[in-house]
Amino acid sequence: MSQTPIELKGSSFTLSVVHLHHADPDVVRQALQDKVNQAPAFLKDAPVVLNVASLDSQVNWQKMQQAIASTGLHIVGVSGCKDEPLKRIIGQAGLPLLSEGKEQKQSAGAVVPAPPVELPPVKTRVIDTPVRSGQQIYARNCDLIVTNSVSAGAELIADGNIHIYGMMRGRALAGAGGDRDCQIFCTSLSAELVSVAGEYWIMDQIPAEFFGKASRLCLKDGALTIQTLN
Structure with a gap:
């Protein structure tokens, strides 16, 4: 055949x-x-x-x-x-x-609001194994938790928050769907790139005092900011 x-x-x-x-x-x-x-x-x-x-x-x-x-x-x-x-x-x-996900099509006449839709709860995606160079993990419409190390050349992408409980040497992109309230939590930050809703830093832009430390990244007044993760 x-x-x-x-x-x-x-x-x-x-x-x-x-x-x-x-x-x-x-x-x-x-x-x-x-x-x-x-x-x-x-x-x-x-x-x-x-x-x-x-x-x-x-x-x-x-x-x-x-x-x-x-x-x-x-x-x-x-x-x-x-x-x-x-x-x-x-x-x-x-x-x-x-059309982006948050755009709504409207007819030329009167706009009739759509009835609310009950969405099922989305389970957080958890990765327990090391994330190797060349691997890409995408947590669609949910948070991503990695309980192991992330090698250089690996990429974590989530529409929600990203948590890394291990050495982070790869790339982390939280809020990939545009949610500017998302954050990145990392116990040992040595990333090639970090991004929240499209606002990003490459490795050289991460403040030296946070490199290799437990850190939290989020957007404040539209700009990427970092603080110690207590």
């Missing part, structure tokens, strides 16, 4: 979302280039989604797209677009318009 030439399967991927708050392509390009220069291993050739909720059709979309591509980032879609002319321009550029 011959094998089918293609197979369609559902899957999920964690993508960085770039929120554009400036209409000048040169300003955006320089800001993105600065971010790429800070973490080239994390952002080089990275696929990204652009959120254009703050932009309208007055922006020069062709130049904006070229400016972002010049930093090495690959645009895979656009979200948050509410300006109809801009939607058409983006569509003509061949980019898909995406």
